[in-house]
Amino acid sequence: MRALDYALREAWASFRRGGRSTAFAVVAITLAALVLGSLLLITWNVDRLISRWTDATEFSVFLRDDATSEQRGALEALIDESGVSAGREYVSKAQALTRFRRQFADLASLTDDLGDNPFPASIEVRVRPVADADGRANGLVAKVMTLPGVVDVRYDREWIARLAGGLNGLRRVGLVLVLLMAVAASVTVAAVVRLSLFARREEIDIMRLVGSPTAFIRGPFVAEGLLQGGAGALAAVVLLWVGFVLVRSWAGGALTTLLDGSSLEFLPVGQLALLVATGMAVGAAGGFAGSRHAG
Amino acid sequence: MIETHHLSKLYTRGLYALRDLTLSVEKGEFVFLTGPSGAGKSTFLRLLLMQETPSEGEVFVNGHNLTRLRRREIPEYRRGIGFIFQDFKLIPTRTVFQNISFVMEVLGVPASHQRRRVFQVLKWVGLQHRINAYPKDLSGGEQQRIAIARALVNDPALVLADEPTGNLDPDLSLEIMNLLREVNAGGTTVVVATHDRELIRLVGRRTISLDQGRVVEVA
Numbered sequence: 193m194r195a196l197d198y199a200l201r202e203a204w205a206s207f208r209r210g211g212r213s214t215a216f217a218v219v220a221i222t223l224a225a226l227v228l229g230s231l232l233l234i235t236w237n238v239d240r241l242i243s244r245w246t247d248a249t250e251f252s253v254f255l256r257d258d259a260t261s262e263q264r265g266a267l268e269a270l271i272d273e274s275g276v277s278a279g280r281e282y283v284s285k286a287q288a289l290t291r292f293r294r295q296f297a298d299l300a301s302l303t304d305d306l307g308d309n310p311f312p313a314s315i316e317v318r319v320r321p322v323a324d325a326d327g328r329a330n331g332l333v334a335k336v337m338t339l340p341g342v343v344d345v346r347y348d349r350e351w352i353a354r355l356a357g358g359l360n361g362l363r364r365v366g367l368v369l370v371l372l373m374a375v376a377a378s379v380t381v382a383a384v385v386r387l388s389l390f391a392r393r394e395e396i397d398i399m400r401l402v403g404s405p406t407a408f409i410r411g412p413f414v415a416e417g418l419l420q421g422g423a424g425a426l427a428a429v430v431l432l433w434v435g436f437v438l439v440r441s442w443a444g445g446a447l448t449t450l451l452d453g454s455s456l457e458f459l460p461v462g463q464l465a466l467l468v469a470t471g472m473a474v475g476a477a478g479g480f481a482g483s484r485h486a487g
Numbered sequence: 488m489i490e491t492h493h494l495s496k497l498y499t500r501g502l503y504a505l506r507d508l509t510l511s512v513e514k515g516e517f518v519f520l521t522g523p524s525g526a527g528k529s530t531f532l533r534l535l536l537m538q539e540t541p542s543e544g545e546v547f548v549n550g551h552n553l554t555r556l557r558r559r560e561i562p563e564y565r566r567g568i569g570f571i572f573q574d575f576k577l578i579p580t581r582t583v584f585q586n587i588s589f590v591m592e593v594l595g596v597p598a599s600h601q602r603r604r605v606f607q608v609l610k611w612v613g614l615q616h617r618i619n620a621y622p623k624d625l626s627g628g629e630q631q632r633i634a635i636a637r638a639l640v641n642d643p644a645l646v647l648a649d650e651p652t653g654n655l656d657p658d659l660s661l662e663i664m665n666l667l668r669e670v671n672a673g674g675t676t677v678v679v680a681t682h683d684r685e686l687i688r689l690v691g692r693r694t695i696s697l698d699q700g701r702v703v704e705v706a
Contacts, residue, residue, distance in 0.1 A: 194595045395578050395589075401536060402641070403565030404593035 199411030206388050206412065207419045213384045214420060217478070220380040221424025222431070224373035225471045229432040231366035232463050237456055238359050242352060249319045251329070251347035253336055254312045257285070263341030267315065270339070276323040276332045281316045285309045312343060324349065374474045377424070381417045381478025388416060389483060413483035414476050421475020425468040433458065488514040488645060488676045489535065494544035496530050496700070504530040506700040508544070512678060514644075517671040519687045520680040522697035528680035531697070532647050535678070536570060537561050549644055566594065569638030569675075573650035575630040577622040577637075583609070584618045587637045594641065608636040612666060628659035635666055639675075646670055648679045652686060664690050 207214055253271075255264065264282075271277050283291070288311035293300040303309075319329045333347045389396065399409050436458050459467070489512040496505040505527045512518050520528045533539045535548055537556065546553040551564050577586050587608065588601040596604075609615040612632040622630055631651060638646055648667065652660035664679075664686060671677045681687065687694055696704040 194592075198592060394576060398576060398578065398590070399593050400562075401538075401565060401570055402590040402593065403562040403568075404590075405562055405595075408593040408595075 195405065195407040195411050198408060199415040202412035203415030203419055206392075206416050207423075210384070210388065210416075213387050217377075217381045217384040217417075217420045217475075218424045218427065220377040221421050221471050221475055222427045224370065224377040224474065225425040225428030225467055226431055227366070227373055228370045228470060229428050229459070229467050230435075231363065231370060232467065233432065233436065233459055235359060235363055235366075236459055236463065238355070240457065242356050242359070245348075245352050249321070249324050249329070249349060249352070251317050251319065251333055251345060253315045253317065253342055254344045254346070255314060256341050256343045257312065259313075259341030263339070264315075267336065267339055267341065270336065271315070271317055271332070274323075274328065274332045276317070276319055276329050278318040278320045280318070283314045283316060285311055285313045288312065288314065374470075377421075378474050378478040378481070381420055381475050382482035384420070385413045385417055385479050385482030389413060389485070410480070410483045414479040417475040417477070417479020417482070418472050419475070421472040421478075422468060424475065425471025428471065429464055429467060488512050488516070488549055489678070490547040492545045494534070494546055495542050496527075496534060496539065497542040503700045505534070505697075508700070508702060510695060510702060510705075512676060514676055515671070515674050517668065517677045517690075517692045518679070519690070519692055519694040520678060520697065521682060521684070521687060521694055522703075523682060525699075526697040527700040528682075528697055529649055530700075532570075532649050532678070532680055535645075535647055536568065537564065566641060567644050569641070569643035569646040571631070571634050571638050571646065571648040571651045573653035575622070575627075575634045575654075577630055577633060579622050582619050582621055583614065583625070583633055586622070586633060587640050590637055591640060604640055605636075608640050609633075611639075611669075612636045627654050628662065631655060631659075631663055632666065635663070635670070639670060643675065645676045645678070648677070650681055651679065652681065652683060657685070660686055661689060 253267065255267075268280065268282075271280055286309065289303060289309050292311060293303060323329045323332075329347070329349070333345050336342060337345050396409060436456070440456050489510075491508050491510055494505055494508040495503060497503050508527075508531070520531060522528055530539065534541055534546060534553070537553060541554055544554075548564075549567055551560075553564075556564060578589070581589060584605055587605045591601045591604065592598075606615060606618070609618060612635055614629060614632055614636070617625060617629060617633075622633070625633065631654075634651075638648075646667070651667070652663050655663065660683065667677050667679065668690065694704075694706045695702060696706070
Protein backbone atom coordinates (compact mmCIF):
# COMPACT_ATOMS: atom_id res chain seq x y z
CA MET A 193 0.00 0.00 0.00
CA ARG A 194 2.87 2.40 0.80
CA ALA A 195 4.39 1.72 -2.62
CA LEU A 196 1.03 2.49 -4.24
CA ASP A 197 0.54 5.64 -2.18
CA TYR A 198 4.07 6.79 -3.02
CA ALA A 199 3.65 5.95 -6.73
CA LEU A 200 0.39 7.89 -7.00
CA ARG A 201 1.75 10.95 -5.16
CA GLU A 202 4.89 11.08 -7.28
CA ALA A 203 2.93 10.41 -10.48
CA TRP A 204 0.47 13.18 -9.71
CA ALA A 205 3.30 15.66 -9.04
CA SER A 206 5.04 14.62 -12.27
CA PHE A 207 1.77 14.77 -14.21
CA ARG A 208 1.16 18.34 -13.02
CA ARG A 209 4.62 19.60 -13.87
CA GLY A 210 4.82 17.58 -17.10
CA GLY A 211 3.75 20.49 -19.33
CA ARG A 212 3.80 20.01 -23.07
CA SER A 213 5.18 16.47 -23.11
CA THR A 214 2.41 15.25 -20.80
CA ALA A 215 -0.19 17.08 -22.92
CA PHE A 216 1.23 15.35 -26.00
CA ALA A 217 0.80 11.91 -24.41
CA VAL A 218 -2.73 12.77 -23.24
CA VAL A 219 -3.70 13.92 -26.75
CA ALA A 220 -2.35 10.66 -28.26
CA ILE A 221 -4.47 8.63 -25.83
CA THR A 222 -7.47 10.90 -26.45
CA LEU A 223 -7.29 10.25 -30.21
CA ALA A 224 -7.02 6.49 -29.75
CA ALA A 225 -9.86 6.48 -27.20
CA LEU A 226 -11.96 8.69 -29.48
CA VAL A 227 -11.67 6.17 -32.32
CA LEU A 228 -12.49 3.31 -29.95
CA GLY A 229 -15.38 5.30 -28.44
CA SER A 230 -16.81 6.15 -31.87
CA LEU A 231 -16.61 2.50 -32.86
CA LEU A 232 -18.36 1.47 -29.66
CA LEU A 233 -21.02 4.15 -30.13
CA ILE A 234 -21.79 3.13 -33.73
CA THR A 235 -21.83 -0.61 -33.03
CA TRP A 236 -23.87 -0.08 -29.86
CA ASN A 237 -26.63 1.73 -31.74
CA VAL A 238 -26.60 -0.54 -34.81
CA ASP A 239 -26.55 -3.61 -32.58
CA ARG A 240 -29.64 -2.32 -30.77
CA LEU A 241 -31.34 -1.79 -34.10
CA ILE A 242 -30.46 -5.27 -35.36
CA SER A 243 -31.60 -6.81 -32.13
CA ARG A 244 -34.89 -4.90 -32.41
CA TRP A 245 -35.37 -6.08 -35.96
CA THR A 246 -34.41 -9.62 -35.12
CA ASP A 247 -36.89 -9.72 -32.22
CA ALA A 248 -39.60 -8.38 -34.52
CA THR A 249 -38.84 -10.57 -37.53
CA GLU A 250 -41.84 -11.33 -39.65
CA PHE A 251 -42.67 -12.43 -43.14
CA SER A 252 -45.55 -11.43 -45.37
CA VAL A 253 -47.33 -13.84 -47.68
CA PHE A 254 -49.01 -11.97 -50.56
CA LEU A 255 -52.08 -13.65 -51.98
CA ARG A 256 -53.31 -13.70 -55.53
CA ASP A 257 -56.48 -11.69 -56.07
CA ASP A 258 -58.20 -14.88 -57.17
CA ALA A 259 -57.05 -16.97 -54.22
CA THR A 260 -59.91 -19.02 -52.79
CA SER A 261 -60.88 -19.20 -49.13
CA GLU A 262 -59.84 -22.93 -49.17
CA GLN A 263 -56.36 -22.00 -50.40
CA ARG A 264 -56.09 -19.31 -47.70
CA GLY A 265 -57.31 -21.79 -45.07
CA ALA A 266 -54.72 -24.39 -46.12
CA LEU A 267 -52.02 -21.73 -46.00
CA GLU A 268 -53.03 -20.59 -42.50
CA ALA A 269 -53.17 -24.17 -41.27
CA LEU A 270 -49.65 -24.84 -42.57
CA ILE A 271 -48.37 -21.67 -40.82
CA ASP A 272 -50.11 -22.51 -37.52
CA GLU A 273 -48.87 -26.13 -37.46
CA SER A 274 -45.27 -25.28 -38.36
CA GLY A 275 -44.36 -23.97 -34.88
CA VAL A 276 -42.69 -20.98 -36.55
CA SER A 277 -45.44 -18.46 -35.99
CA ALA A 278 -45.80 -16.34 -32.87
CA GLY A 279 -48.97 -14.86 -34.32
CA ARG A 280 -50.45 -13.96 -37.68
CA GLU A 281 -52.73 -11.31 -39.11
CA TYR A 282 -54.75 -11.31 -42.32
CA VAL A 283 -54.63 -7.96 -44.15
CA SER A 284 -57.31 -7.65 -46.79
CA LYS A 285 -56.89 -5.66 -50.01
CA ALA A 286 -59.02 -2.84 -48.54
CA GLN A 287 -56.99 -2.80 -45.30
CA ALA A 288 -53.74 -2.70 -47.32
CA LEU A 289 -55.00 0.33 -49.25
CA THR A 290 -56.07 2.10 -46.05
CA ARG A 291 -52.73 1.37 -44.48
CA PHE A 292 -50.88 2.83 -47.49
CA ARG A 293 -52.99 5.97 -47.40
CA ARG A 294 -52.33 6.39 -43.68
CA GLN A 295 -48.57 5.75 -43.84
CA PHE A 296 -47.92 7.75 -47.00
CA ALA A 297 -50.39 10.60 -46.68
CA ASP A 298 -48.58 12.66 -49.32
CA LEU A 299 -49.08 9.93 -51.91
CA ALA A 300 -52.66 9.08 -50.90
CA SER A 301 -54.19 11.14 -53.71
CA LEU A 302 -52.44 8.94 -56.30
CA THR A 303 -54.63 6.00 -55.31
CA ASP A 304 -57.81 8.02 -55.97
CA ASP A 305 -57.15 7.89 -59.72
CA LEU A 306 -56.70 4.12 -59.75
CA GLY A 307 -59.76 2.23 -60.79
CA ASP A 308 -59.03 -1.04 -59.00
CA ASN A 309 -57.28 -1.45 -55.67
CA PRO A 310 -53.74 -2.60 -56.70
CA PHE A 311 -52.72 -3.80 -53.27
CA PRO A 312 -52.79 -7.57 -52.70
CA ALA A 313 -54.24 -9.18 -49.60
CA SER A 314 -51.58 -10.70 -47.34
CA ILE A 315 -50.95 -12.73 -44.24
CA GLU A 316 -48.34 -11.19 -41.92
CA VAL A 317 -46.60 -13.80 -39.78
CA ARG A 318 -44.57 -12.90 -36.68
CA VAL A 319 -41.68 -15.36 -36.44
CA ARG A 320 -40.58 -16.91 -33.14
CA PRO A 321 -36.89 -15.91 -32.54
CA VAL A 322 -35.95 -19.58 -32.03
CA ALA A 323 -37.50 -20.58 -35.36
CA ASP A 324 -35.67 -17.70 -37.01
CA ALA A 325 -32.38 -18.82 -35.52
CA ASP A 326 -32.68 -22.54 -36.28
CA GLY A 327 -33.72 -22.07 -39.91
CA ARG A 328 -37.27 -23.45 -39.60
CA ALA A 329 -38.65 -20.08 -40.73
CA ASN A 330 -36.62 -20.32 -43.93
CA GLY A 331 -38.02 -23.81 -44.55
CA LEU A 332 -41.59 -22.61 -44.03
CA VAL A 333 -41.09 -19.64 -46.37
CA ALA A 334 -39.79 -21.98 -49.09
CA LYS A 335 -42.79 -24.27 -48.64
CA VAL A 336 -45.34 -21.42 -48.61
CA MET A 337 -43.92 -20.06 -51.89
CA THR A 338 -45.02 -23.25 -53.67
CA LEU A 339 -48.62 -23.19 -52.46
CA PRO A 340 -51.43 -22.24 -54.85
CA GLY A 341 -52.92 -18.80 -54.27
CA VAL A 342 -49.58 -17.32 -53.17
CA VAL A 343 -48.06 -14.65 -55.40
CA ASP A 344 -44.99 -13.71 -53.34
CA VAL A 345 -43.39 -13.99 -49.91
CA ARG A 346 -41.23 -11.25 -48.41
CA TYR A 347 -38.87 -12.32 -45.65
CA ASP A 348 -36.30 -9.62 -44.69
CA ARG A 349 -33.96 -11.93 -42.73
CA GLU A 350 -31.27 -11.87 -45.40
CA TRP A 351 -31.05 -8.10 -45.31
CA ILE A 352 -30.58 -8.14 -41.53
CA ALA A 353 -27.89 -10.80 -41.88
CA ARG A 354 -26.09 -8.65 -44.44
CA LEU A 355 -26.30 -5.63 -42.12
CA ALA A 356 -24.96 -7.70 -39.21
CA GLY A 357 -22.14 -8.97 -41.44
CA GLY A 358 -21.32 -5.40 -42.46
CA LEU A 359 -21.29 -4.36 -38.82
CA ASN A 360 -18.89 -7.19 -37.97
CA GLY A 361 -16.62 -6.06 -40.81
CA LEU A 362 -16.72 -2.48 -39.51
CA ARG A 363 -15.98 -3.78 -36.01
CA ARG A 364 -12.93 -5.75 -37.24
CA VAL A 365 -11.51 -2.86 -39.26
CA GLY A 366 -12.21 -0.49 -36.38
CA LEU A 367 -10.51 -2.77 -33.87
CA VAL A 368 -7.40 -3.00 -36.05
CA LEU A 369 -7.36 0.80 -36.28
CA VAL A 370 -7.90 1.12 -32.52
CA LEU A 371 -5.12 -1.40 -31.87
CA LEU A 372 -2.68 0.55 -34.07
CA MET A 373 -3.62 3.82 -32.41
CA ALA A 374 -3.35 2.24 -28.96
CA VAL A 375 0.16 1.03 -29.77
CA ALA A 376 1.07 4.51 -31.06
CA ALA A 377 -0.39 6.11 -27.93
CA SER A 378 1.45 3.65 -25.72
CA VAL A 379 4.73 4.39 -27.50
CA THR A 380 4.09 8.13 -27.01
CA VAL A 381 3.45 7.61 -23.29
CA ALA A 382 6.62 5.50 -23.07
CA ALA A 383 8.61 8.33 -24.71
CA VAL A 384 7.16 10.89 -22.30
CA VAL A 385 7.87 8.62 -19.35
CA ARG A 386 11.46 8.25 -20.57
CA LEU A 387 11.74 12.06 -20.56
CA SER A 388 10.40 12.10 -17.02
CA LEU A 389 12.85 9.32 -16.15
CA PHE A 390 15.70 11.40 -17.53
CA ALA A 391 14.60 14.43 -15.51
CA ARG A 392 14.59 12.32 -12.35
CA ARG A 393 17.70 10.24 -13.08
CA GLU A 394 19.58 11.48 -9.98
CA GLU A 395 16.66 10.58 -7.78
CA ILE A 396 16.45 7.15 -9.38
CA ASP A 397 20.21 6.59 -8.98
CA ILE A 398 19.85 7.36 -5.29
CA MET A 399 16.82 5.10 -5.00
CA ARG A 400 18.79 2.27 -6.57
CA LEU A 401 21.74 2.85 -4.27
CA VAL A 402 19.68 2.81 -1.09
CA GLY A 403 18.16 -0.52 -2.16
CA SER A 404 14.71 0.76 -2.95
CA PRO A 405 12.34 -2.01 -4.15
CA THR A 406 11.56 -1.99 -7.88
CA ALA A 407 7.91 -1.20 -7.11
CA PHE A 408 9.00 2.12 -5.60
CA ILE A 409 11.30 2.94 -8.53
CA ARG A 410 9.05 1.99 -11.43
CA GLY A 411 5.69 2.47 -9.71
CA PRO A 412 5.54 6.27 -10.19
CA PHE A 413 6.21 5.93 -13.92
CA VAL A 414 3.56 3.26 -14.41
CA ALA A 415 1.15 5.40 -12.36
CA GLU A 416 2.08 8.44 -14.46
CA GLY A 417 1.17 6.50 -17.62
CA LEU A 418 -2.03 5.40 -15.92
CA LEU A 419 -2.95 9.03 -15.14
CA GLN A 420 -2.13 10.15 -18.68
CA GLY A 421 -4.24 7.29 -20.04
CA GLY A 422 -7.14 8.08 -17.71
CA ALA A 423 -7.04 11.80 -18.53
CA GLY A 424 -6.88 11.08 -22.26
CA ALA A 425 -9.78 8.63 -22.11
CA LEU A 426 -11.90 11.03 -20.03
CA ALA A 427 -11.21 13.80 -22.54
CA ALA A 428 -12.30 11.38 -25.29
CA VAL A 429 -15.55 10.64 -23.44
CA VAL A 430 -16.30 14.37 -23.19
CA LEU A 431 -15.51 14.92 -26.91
CA LEU A 432 -17.58 11.88 -27.84
CA TRP A 433 -20.53 13.24 -25.84
CA VAL A 434 -20.23 16.66 -27.50
CA GLY A 435 -20.04 15.00 -30.94
CA PHE A 436 -23.01 12.79 -30.09
CA VAL A 437 -25.14 15.75 -28.98
CA LEU A 438 -24.25 17.69 -32.15
CA VAL A 439 -25.05 14.75 -34.46
CA ARG A 440 -28.32 14.11 -32.65
CA SER A 441 -29.38 17.75 -32.88
CA TRP A 442 -28.48 18.05 -36.59
CA ALA A 443 -29.67 14.71 -37.87
CA GLY A 444 -31.73 13.34 -35.00
CA GLY A 445 -35.08 13.33 -36.86
CA ALA A 446 -33.77 11.55 -39.94
CA LEU A 447 -31.89 9.01 -37.83
CA THR A 448 -34.94 8.33 -35.69
CA THR A 449 -36.87 7.44 -38.86
CA LEU A 450 -33.95 5.32 -40.08
CA LEU A 451 -33.69 3.58 -36.72
CA ASP A 452 -37.30 2.50 -36.95
CA GLY A 453 -38.64 4.95 -34.42
CA SER A 454 -36.03 4.51 -31.72
CA SER A 455 -33.71 7.42 -31.04
CA LEU A 456 -29.89 7.36 -30.87
CA GLU A 457 -28.46 6.46 -27.47
CA PHE A 458 -25.12 7.41 -25.91
CA LEU A 459 -22.89 4.63 -24.59
CA PRO A 460 -24.05 3.04 -21.32
CA VAL A 461 -21.95 3.55 -18.16
CA GLY A 462 -20.42 0.07 -18.43
CA GLN A 463 -18.99 0.77 -21.88
CA LEU A 464 -17.77 4.22 -20.84
CA ALA A 465 -15.99 2.63 -17.88
CA LEU A 466 -14.47 0.09 -20.26
CA LEU A 467 -13.26 2.93 -22.50
CA VAL A 468 -11.63 4.77 -19.59
CA ALA A 469 -10.13 1.52 -18.25
CA THR A 470 -8.70 0.76 -21.71
CA GLY A 471 -7.13 4.24 -21.86
CA MET A 472 -5.60 3.71 -18.42
CA ALA A 473 -4.31 0.27 -19.39
CA VAL A 474 -2.71 1.66 -22.57
CA GLY A 475 -1.11 4.46 -20.54
CA ALA A 476 0.11 2.09 -17.83
CA ALA A 477 1.59 -0.22 -20.48
CA GLY A 478 3.46 2.77 -21.92
CA GLY A 479 4.66 3.74 -18.43
CA PHE A 480 5.78 0.19 -17.75
CA ALA A 481 7.67 -0.06 -21.04
CA GLY A 482 9.17 3.42 -20.68
CA SER A 483 10.49 2.72 -17.19
CA ARG A 484 12.03 -0.66 -17.95
CA HIS A 485 15.57 0.71 -17.53
CA ALA A 486 14.77 2.31 -14.19
CA GLY A 487 14.28 -0.75 -12.01
CA MET B 488 33.24 -6.98 6.88
CA ILE B 489 34.93 -6.76 3.45
CA GLU B 490 37.12 -9.42 1.88
CA THR B 491 38.38 -9.65 -1.68
CA HIS B 492 40.26 -12.54 -3.29
CA HIS B 493 42.20 -11.91 -6.49
CA LEU B 494 39.62 -9.34 -7.50
CA SER B 495 39.98 -7.85 -10.98
CA LYS B 496 37.89 -5.51 -13.04
CA LEU B 497 38.69 -5.50 -16.72
CA TYR B 498 37.24 -2.91 -19.04
CA THR B 499 37.09 -3.25 -22.79
CA ARG B 500 40.31 -3.05 -24.81
CA GLY B 501 42.16 -4.98 -22.12
CA LEU B 502 42.31 -2.12 -19.63
CA TYR B 503 42.37 -3.23 -15.96
CA ALA B 504 40.75 -0.85 -13.44
CA LEU B 505 41.58 -3.31 -10.63
CA ARG B 506 44.02 -6.19 -10.85
CA ASP B 507 44.40 -9.18 -8.54
CA LEU B 508 43.25 -7.30 -5.44
CA THR B 509 43.31 -9.29 -2.21
CA LEU B 510 42.49 -7.34 0.93
CA SER B 511 40.24 -7.32 3.97
CA VAL B 512 38.54 -4.72 6.14
CA GLU B 513 37.44 -5.77 9.60
CA LYS B 514 34.03 -5.07 11.07
CA GLY B 515 34.05 -1.69 12.87
CA GLU B 516 37.26 -0.58 11.14
CA PHE B 517 37.92 2.86 9.58
CA VAL B 518 39.99 2.48 6.41
CA PHE B 519 41.32 4.96 3.89
CA LEU B 520 41.67 3.95 0.27
CA THR B 521 44.09 6.24 -1.50
CA GLY B 522 46.03 6.63 -4.70
CA PRO B 523 46.25 8.91 -7.73
CA SER B 524 43.39 9.46 -10.16
CA GLY B 525 42.72 6.26 -12.12
CA ALA B 526 44.23 4.08 -9.37
CA GLY B 527 40.93 2.15 -9.03
CA LYS B 528 39.52 3.65 -5.79
CA SER B 529 36.12 4.56 -7.23
CA THR B 530 35.91 1.30 -9.18
CA PHE B 531 36.48 -0.60 -5.94
CA LEU B 532 33.65 1.31 -4.22
CA ARG B 533 31.40 0.80 -7.25
CA LEU B 534 32.05 -2.94 -7.02
CA LEU B 535 31.16 -2.89 -3.33
CA LEU B 536 27.92 -1.04 -4.15
CA MET B 537 27.18 -3.58 -6.91
CA GLN B 538 27.08 -0.80 -9.50
CA GLU B 539 29.54 -2.94 -11.40
CA THR B 540 30.40 -6.63 -11.36
CA PRO B 541 33.89 -8.13 -10.97
CA SER B 542 35.60 -9.64 -14.02
CA GLU B 543 37.61 -12.10 -11.91
CA GLY B 544 37.96 -13.06 -8.26
CA GLU B 545 35.54 -12.83 -5.35
CA VAL B 546 34.18 -10.14 -3.04
CA PHE B 547 32.50 -10.77 0.30
CA VAL B 548 30.69 -7.92 2.07
CA ASN B 549 28.86 -8.36 5.36
CA GLY B 550 28.36 -12.07 4.66
CA HIS B 551 27.24 -11.62 1.04
CA ASN B 552 29.28 -13.15 -1.79
CA LEU B 553 28.81 -10.39 -4.35
CA THR B 554 29.90 -12.53 -7.29
CA ARG B 555 26.96 -14.83 -6.60
CA LEU B 556 24.41 -12.21 -5.64
CA ARG B 557 21.38 -12.36 -7.91
CA ARG B 558 19.93 -9.22 -9.46
CA ARG B 559 16.81 -9.33 -7.34
CA GLU B 560 18.90 -9.65 -4.16
CA ILE B 561 20.83 -6.43 -4.82
CA PRO B 562 18.30 -3.98 -3.30
CA GLU B 563 18.25 -5.85 0.00
CA TYR B 564 22.06 -6.01 0.07
CA ARG B 565 22.33 -2.26 -0.58
CA ARG B 566 20.03 -1.46 2.33
CA GLY B 567 22.89 -2.36 4.66
CA ILE B 568 25.23 0.23 3.09
CA GLY B 569 25.34 4.03 3.41
CA PHE B 570 27.11 5.98 0.66
CA ILE B 571 28.59 9.47 0.43
CA PHE B 572 29.79 11.06 -2.81
CA GLN B 573 32.03 13.97 -3.65
CA ASP B 574 29.17 15.81 -5.40
CA PHE B 575 26.75 15.10 -2.51
CA LYS B 576 24.03 13.77 -4.84
CA LEU B 577 21.22 15.62 -3.08
CA ILE B 578 17.96 16.01 -4.98
CA PRO B 579 17.66 19.75 -5.78
CA THR B 580 13.84 19.78 -5.89
CA ARG B 581 13.50 18.37 -2.36
CA THR B 582 14.04 19.99 1.02
CA VAL B 583 16.64 18.75 3.50
CA PHE B 584 13.93 16.81 5.31
CA GLN B 585 12.65 15.26 2.08
CA ASN B 586 16.15 14.37 0.89
CA ILE B 587 16.74 12.35 4.02
CA SER B 588 13.25 10.97 4.63
CA PHE B 589 13.06 9.92 0.98
CA VAL B 590 15.47 7.00 1.51
CA MET B 591 13.31 5.79 4.41
CA GLU B 592 10.09 6.34 2.49
CA VAL B 593 11.19 4.18 -0.43
CA LEU B 594 11.96 1.42 2.04
CA GLY B 595 8.43 1.65 3.42
CA VAL B 596 9.27 3.15 6.86
CA PRO B 597 6.16 4.70 8.52
CA ALA B 598 5.94 8.51 8.32
CA SER B 599 6.01 9.07 12.10
CA HIS B 600 9.24 7.09 12.45
CA GLN B 601 10.71 8.96 9.45
CA ARG B 602 10.16 12.35 11.13
CA ARG B 603 11.70 11.24 14.42
CA ARG B 604 14.72 9.64 12.80
CA VAL B 605 15.39 12.51 10.33
CA PHE B 606 15.36 15.00 13.19
CA GLN B 607 17.72 12.74 15.15
CA VAL B 608 20.35 12.50 12.37
CA LEU B 609 20.03 16.20 11.51
CA LYS B 610 20.66 17.08 15.15
CA TRP B 611 23.67 14.79 15.10
CA VAL B 612 25.20 16.60 12.09
CA GLY B 613 24.19 19.95 13.65
CA LEU B 614 21.77 21.04 10.92
CA GLN B 615 18.35 20.59 12.50
CA HIS B 616 17.65 24.29 11.93
CA ARG B 617 18.06 23.79 8.13
CA ILE B 618 15.36 21.10 7.93
CA ASN B 619 13.19 23.03 5.44
CA ALA B 620 16.00 24.46 3.31
CA TYR B 621 16.71 23.36 -0.27
CA PRO B 622 20.20 22.12 -1.30
CA LYS B 623 20.87 25.31 -3.31
CA ASP B 624 20.51 27.32 -0.08
CA LEU B 625 23.22 25.30 1.71
CA SER B 626 27.00 25.65 1.65
CA GLY B 627 29.16 22.78 0.35
CA GLY B 628 29.99 21.67 3.89
CA GLU B 629 26.34 21.74 4.90
CA GLN B 630 25.36 19.74 1.81
CA GLN B 631 27.94 17.09 2.63
CA ARG B 632 26.72 16.92 6.23
CA ILE B 633 23.19 16.36 4.88
CA ALA B 634 24.57 13.62 2.62
CA ILE B 635 26.17 12.01 5.69
CA ALA B 636 22.88 12.27 7.58
CA ARG B 637 21.16 10.58 4.65
CA ALA B 638 23.79 7.82 4.57
CA LEU B 639 23.22 7.10 8.25
CA VAL B 640 19.47 7.39 8.49
CA ASN B 641 18.90 3.67 7.91
CA ASP B 642 21.62 2.59 10.40
CA PRO B 643 23.90 0.90 7.85
CA ALA B 644 26.59 -1.57 8.92
CA LEU B 645 28.96 -0.12 6.32
CA VAL B 646 29.51 3.44 5.07
CA LEU B 647 31.33 4.02 1.79
CA ALA B 648 32.57 7.52 0.99
CA ASP B 649 34.01 8.43 -2.40
CA GLU B 650 36.14 11.60 -2.12
CA PRO B 651 33.71 13.07 0.44
CA THR B 652 35.88 16.16 0.96
CA GLY B 653 36.88 16.66 -2.68
CA ASN B 654 34.78 19.83 -3.01
CA LEU B 655 35.50 21.24 0.47
CA ASP B 656 38.19 23.45 2.00
CA PRO B 657 40.63 21.91 4.55
CA ASP B 658 38.71 23.04 7.68
CA LEU B 659 35.42 21.69 6.41
CA SER B 660 37.18 18.52 5.25
CA LEU B 661 38.42 17.87 8.76
CA GLU B 662 34.95 18.58 10.12
CA ILE B 663 33.47 15.97 7.77
CA MET B 664 36.19 13.47 8.73
CA ASN B 665 35.43 14.03 12.40
CA LEU B 666 31.79 13.24 11.69
CA LEU B 667 32.82 10.02 9.93
CA ARG B 668 35.07 9.15 12.89
CA GLU B 669 32.06 9.57 15.17
CA VAL B 670 30.05 7.29 12.87
CA ASN B 671 32.83 4.74 13.13
CA ALA B 672 32.98 5.11 16.93
CA GLY B 673 29.37 3.89 16.98
CA GLY B 674 30.50 0.56 15.47
CA THR B 675 29.88 1.27 11.78
CA THR B 676 32.58 0.18 9.33
CA VAL B 677 33.78 3.16 7.27
CA VAL B 678 35.72 3.05 3.99
CA VAL B 679 36.83 6.43 2.64
CA ALA B 680 38.39 6.85 -0.80
CA THR B 681 40.49 10.01 -0.97
CA HIS B 682 43.65 11.29 -2.55
CA ASP B 683 44.11 13.89 0.24
CA ARG B 684 47.30 12.66 1.98
CA GLU B 685 47.22 15.50 4.50
CA LEU B 686 43.74 14.55 5.64
CA ILE B 687 44.80 10.90 6.00
CA ARG B 688 47.76 11.98 8.10
CA LEU B 689 45.54 14.13 10.35
CA VAL B 690 42.95 11.39 10.91
CA GLY B 691 45.58 8.64 11.16
CA ARG B 692 43.86 5.36 10.28
CA ARG B 693 44.82 2.27 8.27
CA THR B 694 45.43 3.23 4.66
CA ILE B 695 45.38 1.02 1.56
CA SER B 696 47.23 2.62 -1.35
CA LEU B 697 46.30 1.66 -4.89
CA ASP B 698 48.09 2.38 -8.13
CA GLN B 699 47.04 1.20 -11.57
CA GLY B 700 44.53 -1.15 -9.99
CA ARG B 701 46.96 -2.89 -7.62
CA VAL B 702 47.60 -2.58 -3.90
CA VAL B 703 50.99 -0.97 -3.56
CA GLU B 704 51.06 -0.24 0.18
CA VAL B 705 49.11 -0.93 3.37
CA ALA B 706 50.02 1.43 6.22
